[in-house]
Amino acid sequence: xxxxxxxxxxxxxxxxxxxxxxxxxxxxxxxxxxxxxxxxxxxxxxxxxxxxxxxxxxxxxxxxxxxxxxxxxxxxxxxxxxxxxxxxxxxxxxxxxxxxxxxxxxxxxxxxxxxxxxxxxxxxxxxxxxxxxxxxxxxxxxxxxxxxxxxxxxxxxxxxxxxxxxxxxxxxxxxxxxxxxxxxxxxxxxxxxxxxxxxxxxxxxxxxxxxxxxxxxxxxxxxxxxxxxxxxxxxxxxxxxxxxxxxxxxxxxxxxxxxxxxxxxxxxxxxxxxxxxxxxxxxxxxxxxxxxxxxxxxxxxxxxxxxxxxxxxxxxxxxxxxxxxxxxxxxxxxxxxxxxxxxxxxxxxxxxxxxxxxxxxxxxxxxxxxxxxxxxxxxxxxxxxxxxxxxxxxxxxxxxxxxxxxxxxxxxxxxxxxxxxxxxxxxxxxxxxxxxxxxxxxxxxxxxxxxxxxxxxxxxxxxxxxxx
RNA sequence: GGCCCCAUCGUCUAGCGGUUAGGACACCGCCCUUUCACGGCGGUGACGGGGGUUCGAGUCCCCCUGGGGUCGCCA
Numbered sequence: 280x281x282x283x284x285x286x287x288x289x290x291x292x293x294x295x296x297x298x299x300x301x302x303x304x305x306x307x308x309x310x311x312x313x314x315x316x317x318x319x320x321x322x323x324x325x326x327x328x329x330x331x332x333x334x335x336x337x338x339x340x341x342x343x344x345x346x347x348x349x350x351x352x353x354x355x356x357x358x359x360x361x362x363x364x365x366x367x368x369x370x371x372x373x374x375x376x377x378x379x380x381x382x383x384x385x386x387x388x389x390x391x392x393x394x395x396x397x398x399x400x401x402x403x404x405x406x407x408x409x410x411x412x413x414x415x416x417x418x419x420x421x422x423x424x425x426x427x428x429x430x431x432x433x434x435x436x437x438x439x440x441x442x443x444x445x446x447x448x449x450x451x452x453x454x455x456x457x458x459x460x461x462x463x464x465x466x467x468x469x470x471x472x473x474x475x476x477x478x479x480x481x482x483x484x485x486x487x488x489x490x491x492x493x494x495x496x497x498x499x500x501x502x503x504x505x506x507x508x509x510x511x512x513x514x515x516x517x518x519x520x521x522x523x524x525x526x527x528x529x530x531x532x533x534x535x536x537x538x539x540x541x542x543x544x545x546x547x548x549x550x551x552x553x554x555x556x557x558x559x560x561x562x563x564x565x566x567x568x569x570x571x572x573x574x575x576x577x578x579x580x581x582x583x584x585x586x587x588x589x590x591x592x593x594x595x596x597x598x599x600x601x602x603x604x605x606x607x608x609x610x611x612x613x614x615x616x617x618x619x620x621x622x623x624x625x626x627x628x629x630x631x632x633x634x635x636x637x638x639x640x641x642x643x644x645x646x647x648x649x650x651x652x653x654x655x656x657x658x659x660x661x662x663x664x665x666x667x668x669x670x671x672x673x674x675x676x677x678x679x680x681x682x683x684x685x686x687x688x689x690x691x692x693x694x695x696x697x698x699x700x701x702x703x704x705x706x707x708x709x710x711x712x713x714x715x716x717x718x719x720x721x722x723x724x725x726x727x728x729x730x731x732x733x734x735x736x737x738x739x740x741x742x743x744x745x746x747x
Numbered sequence: 748g749g750c751c752c753c754a755u756c757g758u759c760u761a762g763c764g765g766u767u768a769g770g771a772c773a774c775c776g777c778c779c780u781u782u783c784a785c786g787g788c789g790g791u792g793a794c795g796g797g798g799g800u801u802c803g804a805g806u807c808c809c810c811c812u813g814g815g816g817u818c819g820c821c822a
Contacts, residue, residue, distance in 0.1 A: 288822090292822075322822060325820095325822075399819095434752095437753085441751090442750075451819085480816090484751065484752065484817075486822090506752085508815080516814090517815080546759065552760095554771095555770080555772085573752080573754090574754060576759065579758045583772095588785090623784095626784045655782095686781085698781050698782075712782055713784075715783085716780095716781080
């Protein structure tokens with residue numbers, strides 16, 4: 280079987296968003312599955328629009344999610360001499376020509392066509408021009424697209440695509456400053472780099488016939504195409520920065536694990552039966568672009584959160600600890616970190632949430648939940664708490680089980696339900712009603728801090744809540 | 748508007764002529780439980796509409812509707 284070569288070819292005009300990441304992932308998986316090559320190529324032919332920051336941001340995102348690529352990053356801006364040769368070749372062979380139409384003329388033509396309700400398009404006025412070129416115009420180079428017939432290609436996802444030749448303009452392959460344009464260089468590079476499978480967003484579907492024109496004019500072999508339907512936002516509309524088209528690194532800052540993001544993205548448009556959870560290895564083993572759905576799919580945050588929670592739950596504590604430091608939680612030297620993390624990783628949807636919950640336990644509460652107070656501070660709650668304090672003071676608890684025993688003894692001695700003591704205690708310790716096991720919380724903060732928090736709480740609320 | 752693509756629960760999807768239309772997220776209920784979660788069990792919920800083809804259509808064809816993409820000297 281021939282070697283599979285795929286590529287991801289972003290333009291460095293901004294950060295990488297999840298649509299691009301998914302495309303990159305699909306290409307990467309397909310190459311890795313087949314033991315082939317995955318090329319990263321920066322499409323920076325438009326010198327005016329590129330930024331090094333964008334390239335760096337893309338590389339950074341790749342590194343974070345763990346996608347690698349073969350060989351050096353290819354920059355099209357460094358390959359201009361190659362493209363120039365091919366442009367000259369087409370010119371020499373009469374397959375391309377200089378067009379002296381100015382931008383103003385072109386715009387005017389478009390306006391007229393639009394006014395007449397026609398599709399704006401170049402009228403090919405210089406296709407067979409032999410006269411004296413107008414002075415003062417730096418020409419662009421246009422390729423001769425076929426005048427009639429159909430351009431047909433097989434898409435691995437969508438099936439046979441047929442575009443009538445009239446729909447394809449004699450599009451520009453070199454700007455008036457001599458730099459080549461996208462549809463031209465893509466075809467050349469894909470061919471020269473031996474790319475066999477092009478997996479890309481279906482916003483490129485209409486570019487494909489143009490690129491086929493280039494392949495044919497140059498006699499290059501045409502790769503397989505797979506046009507992946509777009510990712511829509513939660514309302515089923517085009518993804519915008521507001522809902523998901525943000526920087527992939529933003530997901531890191533929000534506390535998502537890369538494996539969760541990748542798992543989420545791989546299932547957006549692709550599936551393998553009923554399987555939801557995929558390790559990277561499984562993805563590599565099972566992914567096939569032919570199984571990609573033809574319909575666009577909507578971005579669904581709660582599914583991502585569910586996956587993230589799943590991966591947090593299954594991540595060993597020692598791996599969680601360094602990741603949590605990005606969220607201001609330093610647990611490396613904490614002697615109760617195992618209890619803390621075991622208790623919290625079951626509850627957190629993101630690392631950020633986990634860090635917040637941990638701090639709510641580690642730090643004495645500054646505020647107390649109003650509704651919680653109303654609900655929990657009933658009956659002889661302060662006497663119960665006081666009773667617990669007395670028992671606690673006499674004991675020397677360290678492990679959760681030690682605290683649990685004292686808790687149970689207190690409750691038993693008073694003959695009330697656990698919650699009558701538990702709820703006020705919970706408020707005293709964390710200021711809120713939800714959270715991990717009380718015995719765990721106390722073991723984490725220790726006996727002295729537990730007593731301090733209860734004392735503070737009693738001083739603040741005991742007298743005012745005395746039943747009348 | 749022209750052209751191209753698409754259409755199964757709210758969402759992601761399974762389905763590839765004969766299924767009680769399956770799973771997952773979300774939602775609801777129950778269980779577990781000191782609370783909140785997690786987990787377990789159960790439930791609500793879909794083939795956009797209309798014509799064909801066929802003994803039989805979510806699956807094939809056509810039309811409509813709806814959605815998306817694209818129409819740059821951007822990529």
